[in-house]
Amino acid sequence: MKNLGIVECWHIAAGVRIADAMMKAANVELVRASTICSGRYLIYVTGDQASVTSSVEAAQTDGSKIKASFVISSLSPQVAAVLKSPVAITEVKALGIVECRNVSTGIVAADAAVKRSDVELARFAAGQGINGKSYFVMSGDVAAVQEAADAASAVLGKNIIEAVVIPGPDASVVKALVRGTR
DSSP, X not given: OOSEEEEEESOHHHXXXXXXXXXXXXXOEEEEEEEEGGGEEEEEEESSHHHHHXXXXXXXXXXXXXXXXXXXXXXXXHHHHHHHSOOOOSOOSEEEEEEESSHHHHHHHHHHHHHHSSOEEEEEEESTTTTTOEEEEEEEOHHHHHHHHHHHHHXXXXXXXXXXXXXXXXXXXXXXXXXXXX
């Protein structure tokens, strides 16, 4: 996934219609189209930049209210990986957790964080079971994690709930957050 289109819809039925319109508008691959908590619908598409942009524009002109939409060009490979599943981390000097008001802005913030600083993105939790919010977990040295958390906070603005940096976290806490980590 080099380019990612994200559309977060307020309603499920409209979200399904929007996903269909997005697929018909451009040559994109549907990565995710599913419900998240609070009765919202989340859509991810990938493809070349022009196609992803056209697809997201089709969502924006559908006539339904959408919560948020974004096109991320040159998506970080780390973000692409954690959108599929958590990534085990080996050495954890510091842990950063950024909690966001919704899923779509959380993805944008995670991408900004890993592009800004030398951190390892380990997990992205997308809306399910957490009332439509999202959070992501990253590790690295304390300064790098703080820099990444600050970058994410700046991107999120009013959509940030909280960003914390934990120096030298206990191994059991890390293991609880990121499955597969020893």
